[in-house]
Amino acid sequence: MSASHEVLWSIGELAERAGVTVKTVRFYSDRRLLPEASRSGGGHRRYGPEALERLRLIRSLRALGLPLPEVRRIVQDEDAAGRVLEDAVAGRLRELGGELKALRWREAALRLVRECPPAERADRLRLIGAVSVPPSTAALARFWRAWLPPRMPARATARFLEVAVPQPPDEPDPAQVLAFTRLHAMTTAPCPAGRQPQPEIHRTAGARGAAALYEGLAEAYELAAPHLRRARQPHPGEALEAYVTAYATACRSPDTRDFRRLLAARLAAAPRLDRYWELTSVVLTPPGDRPRPTPGSADEWLRTALERDNTEAA
Structure with a gap:
């Protein structure tokens, strides 16, 4: 299906569907982590379902405490995503273990x-x-x-x-x-x-x-x-x-x-x-x-x- 027949959302509509703020969508867009489907005649960004799935994945990874560079590698390198995710999660678990030990x-x-x-x-x-x-x-x-x-x-x-x-x-x-x-x-x-x-x-x-x-x-x-x-x-x-x-x-x-x-x-x-x-x-x-x-x-x-x-x- 071509982009002209896809369901497209403005930055505000994408933010509403994802349950985040417009500022959050703009933050990840500016860092080229969210794919843009097209631009409006006035130059405004338009997003499709792929951007929504990507945004949900990014939020999940960030909720786990993974740093932005690791998130970028996971979402942008499909071939290495599994290995990168495993390494990132293992590293975060080690960090949390030290943090919990310090708190106790x-x-x-x-x-x-x-x-x-x-x-x-x-x-x-x-x-x-x-x-x-x-x-x-x-x-x-x-x-x-x-x-x-x-x-x-x-x-x-x-x-x-x-x-x-x-x-x-x-x-x-x-x-x-x-x-x-x-x-x-x-x-x-x-x-x-x-x-x-x-x-x-x-x-x-x-x-x-x-x-x-x-x-x-x-x-x-x-x-x-x-x-x-x-x-x-x-x-x-x-x-x-x-x-x-x-x-x-x-x-x-x-x-x-x-x-x-x-x-x-x-x-x-x-x-x-x-x-x-x-x-x-x-x-x-x-x-x-x-x-x-x-x-x-x-x-x-x-x-x-x-x-x-x-x-x-x-």
């Missing part, structure tokens, strides 16, 4: 300020204000990178950070917000000696030995975790054997009774980060749940099991 964090932070005693509000506000929204774990990762031995292999460092750095929950409660902000404050505070205190094993094992150590400790912590979840008392067993083997391998020493006694003494004198792990457990544990095991709580359980093993063997 702000809600929990506001509740934290509202529910705390007035005398503590200034401290709460200082802690909250130091953390980005949504919260970032970059400061925690930097803390541990400075604590680990220099030149430790990148893969081993990445695996360590996966278990040592708690991810903020997507739907935190005020206690989890407070715990994470305290972790951030703890890991960004200046170290009096200029460097985080490190255990002696880092010096004796070296970078590659430390990598093997933490790989073995990860296995030992995983074996100890079920015992912590069931609140079982520390005791010798498979988890302790993996724990001692990790240290013996790093120290290039046989697993003897003398080594176990020396190891227990060295671990008792090593720097402790108990507060870090206590706060980490709060961040990881949903309200009302039993505290989640952490590398810190697993290590404490295994150290106690080692001491008990030494005592029983004496």
Whole structure:
């Protein structure tokens, strides 16, 4: 059918049929997103059914929050429209996920300020204000990178950070917000000696030995975790054997009774980060749940099991 026999509408008629303002139609027309069927004798735009369908599609895409450049690509490139739409929707979903996470964090932070005693509000506000929204774990990762031995292999460092750095929950409660902000404050505070205190094993094992150590400790912590979840008392067993083997391998020493006694003494004198792990457990544990095991709580359980093993063997 030729254009002269098609149903044609003025800009106002198209706006009325689409349920939008004339300004909206003119906006998309000026950007050549709406096809014009013809022009009147006075030069006024005339639109056909294709423009109405296009306008409805544009409104739907904009209602999803898609930016105008993405909308243009979808409506103007029919061959790639499906792929472009999928990519645009996926990108928008990622953006919304970050926005929702930020809103949930702000809600929990506001509740934290509202529910705390007035005398503590200034401290709460200082802690909250130091953390980005949504919260970032970059400061925690930097803390541990400075604590680990220099030149430790990148893969081993990445695996360590996966278990040592708690991810903020997507739907935190005020206690989890407070715990994470305290972790951030703890890991960004200046170290009096200029460097985080490190255990002696880092010096004796070296970078590659430390990598093997933490790989073995990860296995030992995983074996100890079920015992912590069931609140079982520390005791010798498979988890302790993996724990001692990790240290013996790093120290290039046989697993003897003398080594176990020396190891227990060295671990008792090593720097402790108990507060870090206590706060980490709060961040990881949903309200009302039993505290989640952490590398810190697993290590404490295994150290106690080692001491008990030494005592029983004496």
